Amino acid sequence: VKRSSTLNNNKVLGYPISIFFIVVNEFCERFSYYGMRAVLVLYFKYFLRWDNDLATSIYHTFVALCYLTPILGAIIADSWLGKFKTIIYLSIVYAIGQVTMAVSAIHDITDKDRDGTPDNMTFHVAMSMVGLFLIALGTGGIKPCVSAFGGDQFSEHQEKQRRTFFSVFYLCINGGSLLSTIITPILRAQECGIYTQEKCYSLAFGVPAALMVVALVVFIVGSGMYYKAEPQGNIMLDVCKCIGFAISNRVRHRGKQYPKRKHWMDWAEDRYDKLLIAQIKMVLKVLFLYIPLPMFWTLFDQKGSRWTLQATTMDGNFGALVIQPDQMQTVNPILILTLVPIMDSLIYPLIQKCVNFTPLRRMTVGMLMAAIAFVCAGLVQIEIDKTLPTFPSASQSQFVNGMGMALNVSTPGVYVGLIDSSYYSNYSLVNNGKIIFTIWSDTQACNYSREFGFGSSYTFYIPGNLVCQNDITATEDIKPNTAHMALQIPQYFFITAGEVMFSVTGLEFSYSQAPNNMKAVLQAGWLLTVAIGNFIVLIVAEVAKIPEQWAEYILFASLLIVVCVIFSIMAHFYTYINPAEIEAQFMKKGDDNDEDDKKQLQKGMEMVKRNSTGSHSYDGDDDDDERKKTKM
Numbered sequence: 001v002k003r004s005s006t007l008n009n010n011k012v013l014g015y016p017i018s019i020f021f022i023v024v025n026e027f028c029e030r031f032s033y034y035g036m037r038a039v040l041v042l043y044f045k046y047f048l049r050w051d052n053d054l055a056t057s058i059y060h061t062f063v064a065l066c067y068l069t070p071i072l073g074a075i076i077a078d079s080w081l082g083k084f085k086t087i088i089y090l091s092i093v094y095a096i097g098q099v100t101m102a103v104s105a106i107h108d109i110t111d112k113d114r115d116g117t118p119d120n121m122t123f124h125v126a127m128s129m130v131g132l133f134l135i136a137l138g139t140g141g142i143k144p145c146v147s148a149f150g151g152d153q154f155s156e157h158q159e160k161q162r163r164t165f166f167s168v169f170y171l172c173i174n175g176g177s178l179l180s181t182i183i184t185p186i187l188r189a190q191e192c193g194i195y196t197q198e199k200c201y202s203l204a205f206g207v208p209a210a211l212m213v214v215a216l217v218v219f220i221v222g223s224g225m226y227y228k229a230e231p232q233g234n235i236m237l238d239v240c241k242c243i244g245f246a247i248s249n250r251v252r253h254r255g256k257q258y259p260k261r262k263h264w265m266d267w268a269e270d271r272y273d274k275l276l277i278a279q280i281k282m283v284l285k286v287l288f289l290y291i292p293l294p295m296f297w298t299l300f301d302q303k304g305s306r307w308t309l310q311a312t313t314m315d316g317n318f319g320a321l322v323i324q325p326d327q328m329q330t331v332n333p334i335l336i337l338t339l340v341p342i343m344d345s346l347i348y349p350l351i352q353k354c355v356n357f358t359p360l361r362r363m364t365v366g367m368l369m370a371a372i373a374f375v376c377a378g379l380v381q382i383e384i385d386k387t388l389p390t391f392p393s394a395s396q397s398q399f400v401n402g403m404g405m406a407l408n409v410s411t412p413g414v415y416v417g418l419i420d421s422s423y424y425s426n427y428s429l430v431n432n433g434k435i436i437f438t439i440w441s442d443t444q445a446c447n448y449s450r451e452f453g454f455g456s457s458y459t460f461y462i463p464g465n466l467v468c469q470n471d472i473t474a475t476e477d478i479k480p481n482t483a484h485m486a487l488q489i490p491q492y493f494f495i496t497a498g499e500v501m502f503s504v505t506g507l508e509f510s511y512s513q514a515p516n517n518m519k520a521v522l523q524a525g526w527l528l529t530v531a532i533g534n535f536i537v538l539i540v541a542e543v544a545k546i547p548e549q550w551a552e553y554i555l556f557a558s559l560l561i562v563v564c565v566i567f568s569i570m571a572h573f574y575t576y577i578n579p580a581e582i583e584a585q586f587m588k589k590g591d592d593n594d595e596d597d598k599k600q601l602q603k604g605m606e607m608v609k610r611n612s613t614g615s616h617s618y619d620g621d622d623d624d625d626e627r628k629k630t631k632m
């Protein structure tokens with residue numbers, strides 16, 4: 001039983017007011033994180049002048065680090081500072097990191113010769129690496145704490161409200177990320193500078209930095225309203241020692257003369273209190289269940305890579321709207337914003353009328369949905385392959401100069417180059433839509449315009465007697481993409497519906513099944529599945545050499561289905577628990593036990609008492625009581 005009585009007075013519609021500050025904080029933080037991430041690769045490539053490979057590797061390493069550091073944040077929170085202080089301190093580190101990034105992107109700082117390019121690249125690289133490290137520490141460190149801290153604001157009997165909170169929390173993640181991925185690229189495209197005007201990366205990083213400061217301020221403003229659980233001493237050290245002792249004790253008592261114990265962790269009973277052992281068992285059970293989960297994220301993360309590449313071979317013309325391949329990714333947060341409320345208010349209650357749609361069942365269906373998404377991606381790929389020639393590469397054009405003199409050809413943003421007489425240019429990449437080329441020689445200049453479809457490729461022949469527009473002959477080397485990007489919508493729909501069922505549920509499940517003193521640790525365990533999924537994508541990208549892309553999609557779908565079957569079997573044997581109830585039972589048992597046991601349990605009881613800060617209000621729906629001990 002937790003939460004102070006003062007909290008119960010600060011409610012709106014049965015929800016603690018404190019969660020308002022937490023969800024606003026999450027919105028601003030995710031704006032900051034995803035906004036910075038949206039322009040990061042371009043910053044590496046165009047500002048730091050790294051090649052594609054280095055830019056991609058550092059980008060993925062950074063993303064993976066952001067999902068590894070939650071372990072650190074969780075340990076600090078659960079063992080030392082508590083969630084509130086950890087969030088405050090690591091948010092400061094995070095904001096400093098964002099500001100460092102913004103400063104590292106000011107080209108004028110080292111542009112001594114005022115030519116628009118930084119003269120001391122080492123300075124900018126060093127600053128941005130320090131900035132990224134601090135950001136990874138901050139964003140990852142606070143992530144498990146913020147979600148667990150939000151969950152802490154509800155009493156044990158407000159499970160329904162707590163579930164809604166996790167849905168709103170997820171909406172805020174995606175609202176923030178959607179807005180920032182639209183806004184920061186626009187900011188980046190602006191020009192700024194003191195001596196010369198260059199692409200404004202400092203603004204694109206500066207606005208996320210400002211949002212992180214806002215996130216911190218909002219969180220501090222709510223300070224008086226939070227329930228703040230005290231950390232339980234160095235719990236992670238106790239956990240490790242207890243597990244270590246259980247293993248060594250088990251090994252020391254191998255013979256038949258030693259009676260078996262129900263669980264291998266019970267071998268720690270000789271030295272550690274039963275409550276701690278029970279809590280470790282709860283955590284291990286959930287962590288064991290997580291083993292197959294990274295596979296979901298492996299598929300999910302390919303939205304940003306494989307699916308975006310797929311979109312480059314498609315037609316993004318939606319009439320009034322022309323969608324670029326990488327912009328298709330925003331379909332995910334847009335769909336999250338629509339699907340979460342629909343699922344919560346309509347789909348789940350409807351399904352619940354027919355079957356007991358438990359969290360683990362939802363997660364299983366979520367994984368199946370992701371597999372279906374990849375089958376859709378495979379089918380779309382087959383459709384694309386029917387229309388796709390192989391040479392030359394997409395969206396390019398070349399010019400053949402038939403004139404007796406050298407010619408220059410350019411279009412805004414692209415300089416095709418100087419073409420010698422009776423010679424040809426290289427293929428140049430241009431945008432889709434109407435493009436106007438300027439062709440000029442020493443004696444004449446003219447404009448030539450042409451409509452380019454997505455993925456098309458042309459050779460233009462400039463005759464000897466050039467007058468312009470009508471004289472140039474165009475040969476279509478590759479037809480424009482005919483498979484429309486709208487074909488990707490079903491795969492985005494299924495992966496996002498899967499995400500809602502899998503990720504939102506998983507977040508809440510991780511909270512509800514964790515003992516009070518290890519809530520943040522289990523949230524971090526959940527986030528670790530995202531990190532491992534990211535790593536698998538990196539490995540797969542290097543190792544998988546499947547020549548047909550559609551076959552790779554189907555392979556991934558099949559792998560996820562296999563993993564899904566394994567998960568559903570594991571989930572079948574999982575018994576839902578109410579950690580607070582189990583912890584309370586140890587208090588009760590203590591009264592009935594013999595003296596020795598009583599002494600052992602004393603410590604555990606103290607722990608539970610420390611968790612129980614004040615009275616508890618039974619005001620929420622307790623519709624989950626019958627599920628407390630249900631199977632999958």
Ligand SMILES: CC(C)C[C@H](N)C(=O)N1CCC[C@H]1C(=O)O
Nearest residue numbers: 034173174177178332333336530
């Ligand atoms: C990739 C989207 C912008 C965000 C995504 N839908 C999402 O909410 N998440 C992906 C990893 C976990 C979660 C997050 O916390 O960002």
